[in-house]
Amino acid sequence: MARTQVKRHGWIGRLFFTDLLAGLRLTLGYMFGKTITHHYPDYEKWIPYQRHRGHHFMNTNDQGEVNCVACELCSKICPCDCITVIPFETEKGDRRPKVFDIDLARCLYCGLCEDACPADAIKLGQEYEVATTNRATLVVHLEDLIAAPRKATNGGKVLPARLDPEGGLRSVTRLGTEAVGQDWWSRIRKGK
Ligand code: SF4
Numbered sequence: 001m002a003r004t005q006v007k008r009h010g011w012i013g014r015l016f017f018t019d020l021l022a023g024l025r026l027t028l029g030y031m032f033g034k035t036i037t038h039h040y041p042d043y044e045k046w047i048p049y050q051r052h053r054g055h056h057f058m059n060t061n062d063q064g065e066v067n068c069v070a071c072e073l074c075s076k077i078c079p080c081d082c083i084t085v086i087p088f089e090t091e092k093g094d095r096r097p098k099v100f101d102i103d104l105a106r107c108l109y110c111g112l113c114e115d116a117c118p119a120d121a122i123k124l125g126q127e128y129e130v131a132t133t134n135r136a137t138l139v140v141h142l143e144d145l146i147a148a149p150r151k152a153t154n155g156g157k158v159l160p161a162r163l164d165p166e167g168g169l170r171s172v173t174r175l176g177t178e179a180v181g182q183d184w185w186s187r188i189r190k191g192k
């Protein structure tokens with residue numbers, strides 16, 4: 001039955017170009033809809049969805065120790081060879097990273113390190129503002145990764161950015177906070 005419906009829909013669709021008309025309707029809707037300008041980076045900042053692969057962070061356990069067991073799997077699988085892991089053994093006999101560096105200038109944010117990690121340690125978050133004029137600062141260390149923003153729960157929202165409406169500076173809303181913002185996509189659809 002379902003197959004018949006699909007066939008009939010396909011036949012009707014081919015005869016009356018319904019797919020083409022649906023596509024044109026959507027395109028024309030955007031062409032003649034209200035233009036939306038995203039005032040980034042001054043007034044608005046878009047938070048990507050959780051599936052976004054941005055700046056890495058390192059998970060820690062309840063005792064504040066990094067989850068990383070310095071197995072170096074992430075370093076081995078990284079196609080850009082941009083992860084440096086040097087292990088050491090703690091007094092308790094645990095294997096931990098003495099050095100854990102990622103060169104973000106070489107990283108292509110593929111997420112393979114996250115996929116390979118057996119300890120739920122290295123993750124890619126939604127932070128994307130890593131531009132700099134000093135390439136050396138793009139090498140992030142273990143302490144940077146521990147302090148980096150976790151997964152933001154408000155993905156898809158637009159938050160106030162660094163300037164207030166009068167042009168004054170304000171503290172930037174960090175990703176992962178629960179600040180209430182506008183929903184970017186619903187705003188586009190409704191043309192607000
Ligand atoms: S995201 Fe990809 S390129 Fe970047 S550090 Fe991880 S494995 Fe390497």
Ligand code: SF4
Pocket residue numbers: 067068069070071072073074075085113116117118119120121122
């Ligand atoms: S982050 Fe994960 S994969 Fe990389 S060294 Fe640590 S435990 Fe191994």
